[in-house]
């Protein structure tokens with residue numbers, strides 16, 4: 079049994095220690111917000127936070143996550159009101175929406191580290207996330223907007 | 236009993252059960268084109284399948300059944316936006332349920348051909364206006380005032396003079412007993428409060444906190460997971476397999492052969508069933524399978540194009556259209572151009588890989604998945620399994636992209652067969668590698684384009700294409716030209732250029748092919764619009780002027796005006812390359828201008844893309860902008876980044892490391908403009924794609940004098 083702390087809740091999972099965290103979260107814990115896109119660290123659909131760091135859960139062994147704090151898209155905010163979530167809604171970013179759990183989790187780390195990102199900062203932080211629907215121009219716009227919202231809120235989130 | 240077999244009188248008869256809700260639906264007469272609106276409140280299910288589209292209950296709650304898939308194109312927003320407008324309710328009061336597959340209830344449900352809005356908006360407007368009138372009628376009766384003294388607003392009927400009002404919920408019981416009026420007056424565009432407004436998409440919140448349920452997120456109690464190793468050469472059967480190593484993987488429970496339909500043919504694979512996706516994936520890797528693909532050619536990409544282009548030089552092909560006599564003109568007159576264009580095979584590569592959940596229960600099967608054509612799946616599986624249609628229940632989840640791929644029936648069929656074999660619900664997951672290597676693909680096509688120019692005028696155009704015909708997979712006739720041979724080409728050219736022909740030189744491979752966003756327009760557009768650029772220059776004309784001259788159609792003229800105006804086409808500078816292209820797709824016309832220049836290191840960079848969309852009547856301008864942006868980015872990838880190639884019958888690309896995608900760093904600024912008119916609605920989800928590649932290569936020619944006739948090409952190597 080492996081103990082996982084996800085979104086501040088603890089779960090016991092009966093997983094092969096080599097199983098990628100992605101499948102433990104999706105199939106064993108049943109949180110399906112984290113997505114499978116490629117399985118080989120190419121697309122970013124599976125990004126979660128591990129002790130505050132953005133990692134690709136498709137190539138992170140579940141054993142590596144034991145004892146660490148895992149945050150998935152379901153735990154990004156309580157009421158869907160993280161500045162990024164508000165901005166995503168305002169700018170109508172998602173199309174099919176499949177990539178956006180990962181996009182948001184990558185962007186959240188960017189904003190925390192760099193509350194005032196330039197276009198170049200956004201490009202380098204977000205270039206690991208593929209969006210087949212081509213929502214990139216709106217992702218960029220929404221990250222700028224979220225940075226502003228964040229400032230207005232006094233950076234509490 | 237299907238509604239087609241019920242007489243109209245039977246259908247309209249409202250039984251004693253009326254009175255719990257107002258339900259309106261359509262009756263699709265097999266002969267007439269326009270659907271008829273009927274009050275289906277309380278019609279007993281046994282008599283007529285309830286075909287409600289709008290359902291208003293006694294609390295005034297409105298529920299609509301979205302008959303089309305939501306795969307990113309915004310039907311989840313656009314359909315309610317239309318209904319709320321004519322029904323006069325607040326958008327947030329409208330509940331949306333994704334309908335199940337049912338041709339009798341909903342007519343065609345295939346989400347393809349950018350048809351969701353253009354195919355149903357008139358019916359949806361009429362349907363919701365009908366409900367509103369019925370509610371007003373009851374209110375007027377209760378107050379004993381004329382109908383014209385009342386109006387509807389925000390889910391209420393109000394009496395103008397007194398300000399008295401009824402909530403819709405208070406009226407539905409009586410309204411449900413009325414017969415639907417035959418004629419209703421619809422609002423004028425100037426009266427719209429919701430339509431044509433950039434309202435926020437209602438599905439966004441679900442897509443920002445992980446609660447949207449895509450196919451891959453569907454879970455059932457006791458559900459197992461499966462992967463399938465399918466023939467890497469895309470066709471044929473399993474000769475033998477060794478499951479011993481796979482069965483040793485912890486969690487793997489069963490390994491067996493599975494056969495799935497591919498339209499009118501089939502292929503085989505070996506299924507690995509396990510208690511987690513991961514175990515199923517490990518099991519698949521451990522399989523040893525021997526294939527029998529005898530009788531199927533082991534194709535190579537170079538051979539494909541060699542054969543196509545050789546045929547284009549020697550064969551006339553089957554004519555789709557021919558007016559005048561281009562051959563004579565090409566032989567006689569002045570300047571001629573004769574060139575070949577080439578476009579690649581492409582994978583849809585939806586972000587959500589193909590997957591499906593099926594639960595076979597002996598006398599019925601229920602299916603959940605990212606499905607573009609639920610009623611096709613229903614028809615197909617009921618035929619394959621010999622089950623009555625109503626015993627095949629097909630549920631659509633959100634689709635993590637579709638682009639045509641998820642209108643194939645192979646994966647729901649395969650999932651059903653696996654569930655049948657194991658006697659339990661199962662989710663079949665295609666790995667990204669399966670998704671990339673198994674197709675179906677957009678077909679790779681070669682085009683031969685010939686043109687004659689006499690005294691600066693275009694006197695003849697002769698187009699031939701050679702590439703696989705998607706229709707052949709669905710039993711299409713092989714003795715007729717591909718009806719999409721001229722897709723993308725603007726109709727007004729036929730009025731102004733007297734000699735034009737389009738022909739298809741047939742070409743087959745064992746590779747399954749399927750619609751890919753904007754279908755043949757996505758490749759035709761590149762060939763035909765690049766060629767018109769070449770023709771314009773040979774005729775000594777400005778490329779946009781040439782289009783203006785030969786597109787004698789008011790909407791086209793306005794579109795060209797707009798393209799010039801927004802891009803500053805006439806004012807372009809020397810060190811800037813400008814390219815234009817205009818294509819038609821699913822009844823919408825899109826013009827694009829691309830501007831390129833050279834960066835400090837001499838490499839081409841795309842400075843700006845301007846797109847002008849004329850889709851006639853429309854619902855939500857922001858969704859249109861988003862769809863055009865996305866289409867352009869998809870076109871950028873297909874033109875400059877990725878392609879599917881074959882070697883010895885095997886697909887050479889496996890995942891995003893060798894079938895690379897555009898990333899945020901690759902995206903030029905895109906500006907989208909929408910033409911304002913009230914012509915019939917055209918498509919929105921696809922028409923933004925075809926004009927991009929030719930506008931880009933035309934711009935590169937403008938800057939460098941280099942003509943690109945083969946896609947994809949490496950932008951950094953031009």
Ligand code: FES
Nearest residue numbers: 115116117122136
């Ligand atoms: S699924 Fe992990 S990066 Fe693609």
Ligand code: FES
Nearest residue numbers: 174175209210211
């Ligand atoms: S919104 Fe569809 S992949 Fe990003």
